[in-house]
Each structure stands twice: as structure tokens, then as C-alpha cells.
Amino acid sequence: MEENNKITEEESDEFIDNEMDKKFDLSIDELQKRKIDNKRIKKIDQSKKRATIESVFDERTIFTLNKLLVNGPLENVEGIISAGKEANVYLAYDMDRNEVAIKIYKIDSNTSKWMRNYIIGDPRFKKIPRNVSKVIYLWASKEYKNLKRAYKVGLNVPKPIYIKDNLLIMEYIGFESIPAPILKDIKDPKDPINLMNEILAFIKKLYQNAKLVHGDLSEFNILYHNQKPVIIDISQAVSIQHPKAEVYLARDINNIFNFFKKLGLDTPDPKDFYYEVINIDA
């Protein structure tokens, strides 16, 4: 059955107010971002595009990327957002010229070794492949699945769009070619108490509704967009049944409390929050 899309006048006013608020927020965010990091996207020179990507990735990855560019869903890769040890993240465009982020995991045997520790013990992954690239593919699909699970329960994570081997396409968080900054670079957020509460609500909902623990949550893996936190880098997230889930949960909570303490906030006892998340009266 089709949903009734008609909106009342009141709803319409509310919509306009929200849009106005968004515009206002956008300008503050834009200014803040420009100040932090002007032109973070380094445009890839079209003539050197192939060479730039080829020098970082193996043949198979280039082949898969080319396939996504020829057959969709990608139109072109615009520039690099982040070059890391395990993965590079690029700004790309889909066939409708919408911005998307593409995270490409590097096929690396050292990386695959520590990845195994997070996969072993997760009831969702029964068979652990021996082959290095297969472990990395599994890892990328784990990030995709975790994003899907979090997104489905309404959490603020980039919408997962597509996964193929070690290439993950997701919603791009940013304004045009300026990607959202990580929380670590925001020295003076507008409403830190509210921001902290939103991140704590994320941890709780991720545990109680999506049945996951992020496992690497900190100011480095939270983007600040429209004055809201967007949680990223969820590949290592484990099921709450994982034997180390509670250790990871405690670590995530401590990281967040420490960050806000450093900002000068009077934070509550992290232990109380921990018990609240796992739903046990202390």
C-alpha cells in the first residue's frame, strides 16, 4: 500500500523551519570546516589518476574498481579523502552524480592477521578463510553488514550502498568536496553536552538494538557533520556475543568520556553508563 504523502500546513511550516535551521547550521559548519582543513580533497590529476591508484593497489583491486566504473554504480573517482595503513577513502560520484565515499581496503598479510582476532568468536562468521585477500574481503563485507545493521535501527552512520570484494561504497559525509572533519579536530563544539549524549545514545542503541559493539570508537572515528556526530569505521564491530564484546564496550565508553573530559566537561561515572548499556543494575 502506498503511504499517504500529504502533509498538513503545520508540518509544512515545521519543514521550512527545519530547512532554515539546516541552512544556518550548514554555514557554521562550512566555516568551521574551511578553517580546519581547507581543500582536504586532493584532486587526482585526470592524466595521473590510473597511475595514482595503481601504485597503491593490487591488480585485482584495480580490475574491480574499473568494473564498477564501467558497469556502475560509479561514474568517476574524484579525489582522495584519506590514505591510511589499512584502507584509502575516496570521494567518488555515482551514475546520478551524487557524491559517494569509497573505502578500498589494501590486500596486506599483516592486516589480515590481526583482522582474524576480531572475526574469530563472532557467531556470524563461522568459516575463517586462509587466503589473505579472502580475509580482507570478509572484513570489508563485515563493515558493510555492520553499517547496514546500525543504519537499519536508525543510527547515525553513513548509509551503506554497495560492496564488492575489498571495495565498500557508502554515503559521503560532507559538503560538496569538503568532507566532514573528524571530532578530534573540533576544539570547540557548539553544544558539547548534547554532543556527548548523542554519542552515548549511539553506544547504547548499537548494543541494545543492533546487538553490536563498535570496538574502535573514539574522536578519530566520529565525523562532525551538521553539528551532529556520524560514526564511521565500524569494520571491527563485534556481535555482543563475542567473548571480548564487553572489554571493547568498556574501552569505547572510556575513550568517549576521556575526550569530553579533556574538553572540560563534568562527565558522569563511566561504570554507571556501562551497566546502563548492558542493562544491569550496578
Ligand SMILES: Nc1ncnc2c1ncn2[C@@H]1O[C@H](COP(=O)(O)OP(=O)(O)OP(=O)(O)O)[C@@H](O)[C@H]1O
Ligand atoms: N563516509 C565518509 N564520508 C566522508 N569521509 C569519510 C567517510 N568514511 C571515511 N571518511 C574519511 O576517511 C577517513 C578514514 O576512514 P576510516 O576511519 O573508515 O578508515 P580507517 O580504517 O581508519 O583507515 P586506516 O586505519 O587505514 O587509516 C576518516 O577519518 C574520514 O576522514
Ligand SMILES: [Mg+2]
Ligand atoms: Mg578510522
